Amino acid sequence: MTARAGRDTGGRPPRRRRTPADRGPGAARTPVRRPARPAGGADRPGPGDRAARDDARPDTRAGDAGRGETARRPAPAARPAEPPRTARAFSGGRSARRGGGRPPRGPRRPAFRRSDPLKRLNAGLLVIAFVLSLFAGRLVQLQTIEADVYTARAVKQRLHELELPAVRGDITDADGHPLAKTVEARAVYADPALIEPAQRQRVVAALAPLLSMDPAKVLAKISTSGSRFVYLARGVSPDQGRMVEALDLPGVDTLPEYRRIYPNDDLAASVIGFVNREGRGGAGLESAYDRQLAGVDGWQRVETSVSGQVIPMGEDSKREPVPGRGLRLTLLRDVQAKAQQAIEEQVRATGARSGSVIVMDPRTGQILALATAPGYDPNDYGRADDWSNPIVQEAYEPGSTNKVITAAAVLEKGGVTPGTVFRVPYSVRRHDRTFHDSHRHPTQRLTFSGVLATSSNVGTILASETISAQTLYDYLRAFGFGEPTRVGLPGETAGVLTPPSRWSGTDRYPISFGQTVSVNALQMASVYATIANGGVRVSPQLIAGTVEPGGRFTAAPAPAQRRVISQATAEQIIRMLEGATTVEGTAPKARIPGYRVAGKTGTAEIVNPACGCYEGGGYTASFAGFAPADDPRLVVQVVLQKPTRGSHYGGDVAAPVFRDVMAFALKTRKIPPTGGRPPKIDIYARD
Structure with a gap:
């Protein structure tokens, strides 16, 4: 292989690794001896050891003598077994960087090893510290932030x-x-x-x-x-x-x-x-x-x-x-008991739906008895079907007992006297309606006293035509119609009284004899108390006063008073009402031996809600009066709703109750007869 004469463009000449041939013939067969390992840590090979091993391996690359010739290295001498090479050993040698391939990487060393107790202890302490911090935070919350809340709850559990x-x-x-x-x-x-x-x-x-x-x-x-x-x-x-x-x-x-x-x-x-x-x-x-x-x-x-x-x-x-x-009432226990007994017996005898009795002192307005039937026992009120008080809570058409108001109005404003004569037929027609008396009779010549004594509807209509509708309305209001008595009982009704501007063409006629208008029983009793008191209305009084826990009595304020009619008019009406209790009148059953009694019967039809008419509605039978007639001391009113057995007329079913209760009350109050003789009342006109 020919050596390169110069450097490559842009680089240095390639380095060639020396081979045994370069060292000479003897060098190739001389084994390479490794230096002795130092004691106590020679098991890890260093970079020098690795280079030595590389030199001991056979080189298959061709030397300068020519390609294909392989120079064989002698087998190295036996040496002790080396521990496995680590990643550090491979990464530190030159041959790893220069050789033909990277040696295989050894197993990665774990960050935490069981063999490291210090790290394990630190981790455990960290967990414990975290848990304790939670407890500490909760303790701070309970003892500082929410201390008042839990203190209140603890006290509430103990406090009763x-x-x-x-x-x-x-x-x-x-x-x-x-x-x-x-x-x-x-x-x-x-x-x-x-x-x-x-x-x-x-x-x-x-x-x-x-x-x-x-x-x-x-x-x-x-x-x-x-x-x-x-x-x-x-x-x-x-x-x-x-x-x-x-x-x-x-x-x-x-x-x-x-x-x-x-x-x-x-x-x-x-x-x-x-x-x-x-x-x-x-x-x-x-x-x-x-x-x-x-x-x-x-x-x-x-x-x-x-x-x-x-x-x-x-x-x-x-x-x-x-x-x-406490409350002290004006009621008298004995009078209340007698009134209650009398009305209960009559309700049973007549089959009436209900009944009531009121006893009043006309001079003071004090109520001596308010009795209703049927009643109930307040000690066992759960068995009762009805806890109401019909005396103030039930409105009804008063019927003929209302004629005394018409009488007062025509005597004062109509030029009528007790002796005024009216030609009274059985029926009269006004506009599109026909009105008649309760009993058939030929045309009669009745005095105005006779009209009231015989309770003639037609005669009352004829007398009412001497005054205007407004005058009639004003007297009804003056006697207490259309407003509650404010006696102190709950649920009181004011009744029904519409102003004349809302009356139809014929309303004034039935109103004059007590229909098309409604009142409660106490309102009607107050009308007769006003007449008995000489024309001065004293508001009904039930509460006499209050009693302090120590027993001190405080009287209630005196009831309101106002004059409604003159003394002379009241006396005329009283004389006329005495005629109702004579044999020729409608209520001879109301007479009390030894006492002069004045009063008026009432028999009013009840509106049938099914048809809005009077057919099949039943009747309200009533009687209101006072005694002694020449010095009225007590007023008694009796009302029976829907009597179904025997008569339904007030003179037959209500007057007897009046007589029994009034006689007992006069004796209880020690009111003697006056001894006066009743006047002669002309019912029919003298020829």
Whole structure:
């Protein structure tokens, strides 16, 4: 092979590795001896060792003598086994960079080896530190950031608020006899958390029959989850409470409270009302004056342990209850009882839907009795179908009892006198309607006193034509129609009285004798009290005053008064009304031996809602009057709705009740007869 004479363009001459031939004949057969390895670490070959090994390998490349000749190296002497070459050994030698191929790379050394305990320890400490930091953060959150929240929750679990009910004020009659009173009672309660599931059936079996409760309801209450206090029964008698305590059941105990009772059972129930299971007034005066009667409940907060025991040094705050104020009514218990008995008997005898009796003192407006039938027992109000008071809540057409207002208007504004004569046929036609009397009769010549005494509809129409529709309306309003009495009972209706501008062409005629207009019973009784009081209307009064918890009585404000008609007109009407109780009048059954009685019957048709007409609607029978007629001290009104057995006329079914109640009330109030003789009343015109 010819050696190159110069350098390649842009490079140096190629280097040629020396071969044994270049060294001479003896050099090729001389084995290359490796230097001895240093002690303690000679197992790793260095760069020099690697170069030596390369020189010991046979060279297959041609030398300068010519191609194809192979120079063989003698076999190297035996040497100790070398450890496997590492990546570092290969990367450090020249032959790896210059040789024909890169030697194979050894296994990669792992970053973490089990044989390294220090790294393993550091990793474990890091995990522990992370977990501890979480606990520390949560601890900081609980003790600083949310400390108030958890403190409040802890206190709430221990703190219990007990209700201290106020004593409800009593309701009494005018003489102080209790009609509704509050007595001591017990409330039975349970702490469901203290009753183990295995003990629940034993608790139910012991309490349900004792408290007259449904076992399923008792079980549901004592199984309430998440609750530490549930009422099982309220208002039980003290004896029942002591029996519950004697059972010594787990988680069951009693609390002192009060219970409302009505010692006279159903007496004046529609007036008094009742207190419901929540301790609030449910009807009548109990509802209308609930806030005053109830007072203000108090409370007591105590801390208890898990077992339910009061913590002696725990929180104990208390607000004393404020007792309610009582009501003293104007009712008289004995008169109320008689009125209620009389109307109940008549409702049963006549098959009436309902009935009512009102007794009033016309001089003061005080109501001495408000009786209704059928009634109910407020001690067991759940069995009643109706808790309403029809005396103020039911509007009805008053019928002929309304004729006294027409009489007052025509006497004062129409130029009519009690002796004015009217030619009265059985019926008259006005516009497109025909009006008639309740009984057929030939044409009669009646005085105006006779018109009122015989309750002639036609005669009243003829007399009403002497005044305008506006005048009639004004007198109706003056007597209290179209506005509630505001006596204090809930749900009072004002009745129906439309102004003349809305009357049809014929409305004024039925209004004059008590139809096409409606009132409640107390409004109508007030009309007769006004006449009996000489024409001065005194607003009806039911509440005499209030009684403080200490017993001090505060009288109610005096009722409003206003003059409606003159004294002379009132006296004329009173004389005319005495004629109704004579044999020739419509109510001889209202007469009371020894007393002069004045009054008026009423028999009004009831509108049938099915057709909006009077056909098939039934009747309202009534009677209103006063005695003694020459010195009126008491007014009594009786109303029966839809009597179905026997007569339906007011003189037959309502007048007898008036007589019985009025006679009893006169004796009870010690009102003697005046001894005066009734005047002679001309009913028919003298020829």
